[in-house]
Amino acid sequence: xxxxxxxxxxxxxxxxxxxxxxxxxxxxxxxxxxxxxxxxxxxxxxxxxxxxxxxxxxxxxxxxxxxxxxxxxxxxxxxxxxxxxxxxxxxxxxxxxxxxxxxxxxxxxxxxxxxxxxxxxxxxxxxxxxxxxxxxxxxxxxxxxxxxxxxxxxxxxxxxxxxxxxxxxxxxxxxxxxxxxxxxxxxxxxxxxxxxxxxxxxxxxxxxxxxxxxxxxxxxxxxxxxxxxxxxxxxxxxxxxxxxxxxxxxxxxxxxxxxxxxxxxx
Amino acid sequence: xxxxxxxxxxxxxxxxxxxxxxxxxxxxxxxxxxxxxxxxxxxxxxxxxxxxxxxxxxxxxxxxxx
Numbered sequence: 001x002x003x004x005x006x007x008x009x010x011x012x013x014x015x016x017x018x019x020x021x022x023x024x025x026x027x028x029x030x031x032x033x034x035x036x037x038x039x040x041x042x043x044x045x046x047x048x049x050x051x052x053x054x055x056x057x058x059x060x061x062x063x064x065x066x067x068x069x070x071x072x073x074x075x076x077x078x079x080x081x082x083x084x085x086x087x088x089x090x091x092x093x094x095x096x097x098x099x100x101x102x103x104x105x106x107x108x109x110x111x112x113x114x115x116x117x118x119x120x121x122x123x124x125x126x127x128x129x130x131x132x133x134x135x136x137x138x139x140x141x142x143x144x145x146x147x148x149x150x151x152x153x154x155x156x157x158x159x160x161x162x163x164x165x166x167x168x169x170x171x172x173x174x175x176x177x178x179x180x181x182x183x184x185x186x187x188x189x190x191x192x193x194x195x196x197x198x199x200x201x202x203x204x205x206x207x208x209x210x211x212x213x214x215x216x217x218x219x220x221x222x223x224x225x226x227x228x229x230x231x232x233x234x235x236x237x238x239x240x241x242x243x244x245x246x247x248x249x250x251x252x253x254x255x256x257x258x259x260x261x262x263x264x265x266x
Numbered sequence: 267x268x269x270x271x272x273x274x275x276x277x278x279x280x281x282x283x284x285x286x287x288x289x290x291x292x293x294x295x296x297x298x299x300x301x302x303x304x305x306x307x308x309x310x311x312x313x314x315x316x317x318x319x320x321x322x323x324x325x326x327x328x329x330x331x332x
Contacts, residue, residue, distance in 0.1 A: 090332060092332050093331075093332055094332040095332070179332055180332055181330060181331060181332045182330050183297045183327075183328040183329050183330040184296045184297055184328075186328040186332075187296065187297055187298055187299050187328045188296075190299050190306075191299050191306055191307075191308055191309060192308075194306045195306065195308055204328075205332060206326065206327075206328045206329050207329050207331070208331050208332060209329075209330075209331040220324075220326065222299065222301050222306065222324060222326070223301055223304045223305060223306055224304065226299075226306065228299075228326055230329075232326070232327070232329070233329065234329065234331075235329030235330045235331050236329075236330050236331030237330075242331050242332070247331075247332070
């Protein structure tokens with residue numbers, strides 16, 4: 001039967017115990033992840049099972065690191081995500097958070113698009129650092145994402161998206177994420193992209209400002225492949241700001257929809 | 267005539283365009299995505315797209331912030 005040890009295919013003749021495999025493959029391991037879950041008990045391994053042996057605090061060899069980083073993923077998910085292509089349009093409070101979550105999830109190709117630079121008022125909710133003030137957001141996010149997950153193909157494009165460049169910018173991805181700030185740009189991207197790319201999934205957001213209950217954030221499904229996240233009411237305006245906690249919840253609802261779409265769970 | 271507007275049965279006068287519906291709702295056409303029976307209508311066609319009896323119309327008004 002075939003099992004996977006640290007993501008490598010291993011043939012074993014009969015079902016055996018985890019402890020036997022650990023002794024053979026990594027006797028000094030102190031963390032055992034069995035089918036995505038850390039276990040302390042000695043279990044019998046069956047055909048198709050995935051086991052990771054990890055030595056706490058040890059920097060693994062480069063060829064193993066990518067897989068060890070995904071050891072806590074639900075088995076089978078990593079390969080599907082690795083083959084997916086996603087574009088994030090806008091790298092502010094929504095987009096920078098979405099980018100980080102999708103990088104951690106191991107999406108194989110992430111296209112990052114913004115025209116703006118990092119400035120101090122971004123730092124209350126956007127995933128940048130003080131020493132990145134003045135950098136293009138595309139450069140800054142790339143720097144940060146490569147530290148989180150270097151095993152991804154990133155493409156960062158410094159451009160203002162308008163209805164004339166949507167087709168050229170987005171034709172090669174499976175999923176388009178709308179993460180703009182301005183309402184007008186959100187509506188423009190979603191309606192134009194849905195017309196150009198009927199087969200692609202489009203995930204937008206509207207109504208993420210303030211500090212209202214996060215359970216007000218809903219997912220509205222439009223034509224077969226368009227999803228909008230938000231409370232559809234609370235806009236950024238004088239007296240109502242954009243806050244890290246609530247914007248990040250909305251961003252991660254968007255990111256979770258991306259992943260669920262790729263895994264065909266939507 | 268009756269249509270379903272954002273999930274609710276709504277009574278409308280006949281021969282109304284998408285643009286007129288948005289005017290009635292006091293929503294600017296730049297800020298909206300409109301879907302009729304599962305198809306997103308492009309902004310350029312709001313003036314000459316008529317809403318018909320029993321249509322399912324979704325109007326998503328976008329608000330700023332992100």
